[in-house]
Amino acid sequence: MDPSPLPPRPLTPDRAHTTGQRALLLVDLQNGTCGPELAARRPAFLERFQASTLPCVERALALAREHQIEVIHTVIANLTRDGRDRSLDYQRCGMGFAPGSREAQVIAPLTPGPDEIVLPKSSSSPFSSTVLDYLLRNLGVRELIVAGLLTDQCIDHTVKDAADRGYQVICLTDACQAETPERHGAALACFQGYGRQCSVAEWAVSLGKA
16 A cells, blocks of 8 residues: 655745844854954954954844844854865965864853854855855845954955845944954945945844834
């Protein structure tokens, strides 16, 4: 006897959030890039991060959680101990952190919630070396809010790749940082046509939070 036929699949998903969800993407905010141990090697960068950028990221994260906006963290982390899986660019410049290492962990003030996604990446854009696009589409995300490091490197790549894939992109300008303010400003000017740019305070207003 033939087995019973499977029931037909629904034509539309049964989850309301698949119609136009937002996601906050926090890029590379980890101990290896902005953790306290950088104080000896990059004191000016870390001081600026802690004084200005981090408070803005913390507010953005709080807003996302309050409004039940999906939160996704990316961290620079190899899949292999020796980093042989990294992009050629990362191998050439020596960028990468061992899986499970302290350097690969999100910094304590931004510790991921128990149901927030953390994606290890080994390229500038998370769209190149992770399943980010797959996840965003499964979650029904149409609007991607981006913050993190570095404005002229991974943020630039991420914003452009997201726009190319059809996402509506918002870059939270004061929740991003480059090595210098000059490089930060130049990067924002470079990718300004790929989406909306606003401060965290302006984003809060758009969410109904003054």
